[in-house]
Amino acid sequence: MRDIALVAFAQTDHRRTSDEHSEVEMLMPVLHQVLDRTGLKTADIGFTCSGSSDYLAGRAFSFTLALDGVGAWPPISESHVEMDGAWALYEAWTKLLTGDADTALVYAYGKSSPGSVRDVLTRQLDPYYVAPLWPDSVALAALQAQALIDAGHTDEPALAGVAARSRRDAADNSHAQLRGSIPHGDYLVRPLRTGDCPPIGDGAAAVILAAGDRARELCERPAWIRGTDHRIEAHGLGVRDLTDSPSTRLAAEKAGAFERPVDTAELHAPFTSQEVVLRKALRLDDSVRVNPSGGALAANPIMAAGLIRIGEAAARIHRGESDRALAHATSGPCLQQNLVAVLEGDPR
Amino acid sequence: MPEVLKAPLTVEFPFTRSLGPVQSAFLTGLRERVVLGVRTTDGRTLVPPVEYDPVTAEEIRDLVEVAPTGTVTTWAWNHAPRRGQPLDTPFAWALVRLDGADTALLHALDAPGPDAVHTGMRVRVRWAEERTGAITDIACFEPYDGSSAEPAGHTGEFEDTVTGIVAPARLDYTYSPGRAQSAYINALSERRNVGERCPSCRKVYVPPRGACPRCGVATLEQVEVGPGGTVTTFCIVNIKAKNLDIEVPYVYAHIALDGADLALHGRIGGIPYDQVRMGLRVEPVWTEGARFPDHYRPTGEADADYDTYRELL
Numbered sequence: 007m008r009d010i011a012l013v014a015f016a017q018t019d020h021r022r023t024s025d026e027h028s029e030v031e032m033l034m035p036v037l038h039q040v041l042d043r044t045g046l047k048t049a050d051i052g053f054t055c056s057g058s059s060d061y062l063a064g065r066a067f068s069f070t071l072a073l074d075g076v077g078a079w080p081p082i083s084e085s086h087v088e089m090d091g092a093w094a095l096y097e098a099w100t101k102l103l104t105g106d107a108d109t110a111l112v113y114a115y116g117k118s119s120p121g122s123v124r125d126v127l128t129r130q131l132d133p134y135y136v137a138p139l140w141p142d143s144v145a146l147a148a149l150q151a152q153a154l155i156d157a158g159h160t161d162e163p164a165l166a167g168v169a170a171r172s173r174r175d176a177a178d179n180s181h182a183q184l185r186g187s188i189p190h191g192d193y194l195v196r197p198l199r200t201g202d203c204p205p206i207g208d209g210a211a212a213v214i215l216a217a218g219d220r221a222r223e224l225c226e227r228p229a230w231i232r233g234t235d236h237r238i239e240a241h242g243l244g245v246r247d248l249t250d251s252p253s254t255r256l257a258a259e260k261a262g263a264f265e266r267p268v269d270t271a272e273l274h275a276p277f278t279s280q281e282v283v284l285r286k287a288l289r290l291d292d293s294v295r296v297n298p299s300g301g302a303l304a305a306n307p308i309m310a311a312g313l314i315r316i317g318e319a320a321a322r323i324h325r326g327e328s329d330r331a332l333a334h335a336t337s338g339p340c341l342q343q344n345l346v347a348v349l350e351g352d353p354r
Numbered sequence: 355m356p357e358v359l360k361a362p363l364t365v366e367f368p369f370t371r372s373l374g375p376v377q378s379a380f381l382t383g384l385r386e387r388v389v390l391g392v393r394t395t396d397g398r399t400l401v402p403p404v405e406y407d408p409v410t411a412e413e414i415r416d417l418v419e420v421a422p423t424g425t426v427t428t429w430a431w432n433h434a435p436r437r438g439q440p441l442d443t444p445f446a447w448a449l450v451r452l453d454g455a456d457t458a459l460l461h462a463l464d465a466p467g468p469d470a471v472h473t474g475m476r477v478r479v480r481w482a483e484e485r486t487g488a489i490t491d492i493a494c495f496e497p498y499d500g501s502s503a504e505p506a507g508h509t510g511e512f513e514d515t516v517t518g519i520v521a522p523a524r525l526d527y528t529y530s531p532g533r534a535q536s537a538y539i540n541a542l543s544e545r546r547n548v549g550e551r552c553p554s555c556r557k558v559y560v561p562p563r564g565a566c567p568r569c570g571v572a573t574l575e576q577v578e579v580g581p582g583g584t585v586t587t588f589c590i591v592n593i594k595a596k597n598l599d600i601e602v603p604y605v606y607a608h609i610a611l612d613g614a615d616l617a618l619h620g621r622i623g624g625i626p627y628d629q630v631r632m633g634l635r636v637e638p639v640w641t642e643g644a645r646f647p648d649h650y651r652p653t654g655e656a657d658a659d660y661d662t663y664r665e666l667l
C-alpha cells in the first residue's frame with residue numbers, strides 16, 4: 007500500500023458570523039494558505055474533494071459556487087460529499103491509494119450564521135418517526151448526557167471540567183471562537199448547559215495530502231496516515247446504547263488505533279458528554295493529550311470541524327509535538343457515525 | 355466598504371414520503387390508538403418498527419402489538435420549546451420503552467417540571483384528538499402510575515391503511531450574499547452594472563462572485579460594464595412559470611455586456627420572440643422602483659460580429 011501523508015493544514019479564524027463574506031470569499035484565503043505552505047498551485051493538484059451542506063446555506067448545490075475559489079479551469083478532477091470534510095479526506099485518501107493521483111486538496115466549510123443550526127440539523131433525522139417532532143441537536147445530545155449520568159459514567163461537575171479544560175487549551179489557538187474562561191452558563195436543555203455545547207459559527211479548513219516521496223518533498227515532517235475507517239450505527243436512537251460508541255471503537259480498530267498507544271487525540275465531540283463516550287470507546291487514558299486545540303467546544307464550524315480535528319492532529323506531528331496521533335470526526339445525532347484516522351511522524 | 359446586504363430567506367416544502375408495509379402499519383395503528391412493534395428473528399421487539407433488522411439487515415415484518423404504557427430510559431428537560439415541537443409549554447424529551455418492546459421511542463413527555471421526571475418513571479401515551487396516521491398522533495407521553503396496559507393482540511391488519519406522510523419542513527435564514535455580490539446589487543439599484551476584474555487573467559466577471567473561477571483568486575477591482583450588450587445565445591421559453599406574469603413564448607438569453615468577459619442571463623423584450631438572434635445588440639430596460647433591469651431590448655445597432663463574442667458563449 008502507498009504511504010500517504012497530510013502535508014499541510016490551514017483554517018479560518020472561526021467566528022459567530024461572517025456576513026461580509028460569501029462562502030467562497032470565506033474559503034479562498036484558506037485554500038491559498040494551504041497551497042502556499044507546500045508551494046503547490048491548483049494545476050499541480052491531482053484530486054480535489056470537499057465537504058459542505060446545502061442545508062446550512064439554504065441553497066441547492068451551494069458547493070458548486072465554492073469551486074470558484076479553487077480555480078476549476080482548465081477542468082480539474084473533483085468530488086464533493088454532503089458531509090463533514092473528514093469524509094472528503096477519506097475519499098481523497100482512497101483516491102490516492104489507487105494511484106490515480108499523487109496529491110489531493112481537501113477542503114470543507116460551513117456558515118451556520120444565516121440559519122438556526124439547531125433547527126437545520128433536525129432535517130438529518132429519520133423523516134417518518136423523528137423529524138416531524140423537531141428534536142434539536144442540543145436536545146438529542148442532552149438525552150445522551152442524561153443516559154451517561156444515570157449510568158454513572160459522568161456527572162455535571164465532570165462535564166463542566168471537560169468544558170473548562172477545552173476552552174483553557176483553546177487560549178493558545180488563535181483560530182478558536184471560544185477561548186479562555188467561559189461561564190458554564192444556564193441549562194440549554196437539561197442536563198446540558200451552554201458551556202457543555204459548542205459555539206455556533208462560520209469557518210473553513212483545508213488540507214493537502216500527498217503520496218510517498220512527493221509528501222517528503224512538500225513537508226519536512228509529513229503526518230503519515232497509517233489508517234482511517236468510518237462506521238455507522240442504526241438511525242433509531244432508541245435502538246442504540248447511547249452511553250457507548252461501538253462504531254467509533256470499530257473504526258479505531260480498523261484504522262489500527264489500538265496497535266500502539268497514541269500520544270495525542272483530537273476528538274470531534276461537540277458536546278462535553280460526547281468526550282466521555284469517545285474516551286471510553288477509544289480507550290484513552292490520562293497519558294493521552296486530548297484536544298490540545300480546544301476541540302469542537304472551542305470552534306465547531308459544521309462540516310469543517312471534523313476535518314479540523316485531522317488537520318490539528320497532523321499539525322502537531324508537523325511541529326514535532328506528537329509522534330502518533332488519533333483524529334476523530336463524527337456526524338449525525340448522538341455520535342451516530344464516526345471516522346477515525348491514525349497519523350504518525352517519521353521516527354526522530 | 356459599502357453596506358453588505360441581508361434579506362430573509364425561507365425554505366419551505368411539504369416533505370411527501372411513501373411508507374413501506376411496516377411503517378404503514380405502525381402509523382395506521384397510531385391513527386387507531388394501537389401501537390405496533392416489529393419482531394426480529396432473534397425475538398426482540400422494535401418500537402418504533404423498522405423494515406430491516408438493524409443487526410442482521412434481514413427484512414422483517416412480523417408485527418406485534420405493544421402496550422401504550424412504558425418506562426422512560428433517558429430524558430432531557432426542554433424549558434424553551436421550539437417551533438414545531440410537540441408541546442409549546444416546557445416539557446421533557448424522553449426515550450420511552452413501551453411495555454412489550456425492547457427498544458425505545460423518542461417523544462415529548464408532559465410533566466410539571468424537571469423534578470417530576472426521572473429515568474425509570476412510568477408513562478403512558480396521550481393520544482392526539484385528531485389523528486391522521488403520523489408520529490404526531492401521539493400528542494405526547496404523560497406520567498402514569500397504574501399497571502401495564504394489556505395489548506389486545508392486534509395483528510397489524512387494517513382497512514384503509516395510511517400509505518404516505520406529508521411532513522412540512524420550514525427553515526428560516528437571513529441570507530447575505532457577501533461582499534462582491536452586495537456591491538453588484540447595490541450598483542444595480544443605481545442602474546449601473548458593476549463587474550470585477552481578475553488580477554491574474556484580467557477577465558471581468560458580471561455578476562461578480564468574488565473569485566475568478568479560472569485562477570482561484572479574489573477579484574477586487576471593480577469595473578463598470580454595459581449598459582449595452584450582445585446576445586451570445588438564447589432559448590425560447592414556452593411554458594409559463596407559476597407566479598410569473600410574463601406571456602409565453604418569450605426569449606431568455608445570455609447577454610455579454612460591453613466590457614464583460616462573462617455573459618449574464620436576461621429576458622429579451624421589445625422584439626418578436628422569433629426574431630431574436632445571436633449577435634443581437636441589446637440594452638437594459640429599467641422599470642420604476644425596480645432594483646434590477648426588467649428585461650433587455652434591441653438597441654437598433656447592427657449585429658455584433660461573431661468573432662467579438664465567440665469566447666463568451
Ligand SMILES: [Zn+2]
Binds near residue numbers: 567
Ligand atoms: Zn483569473
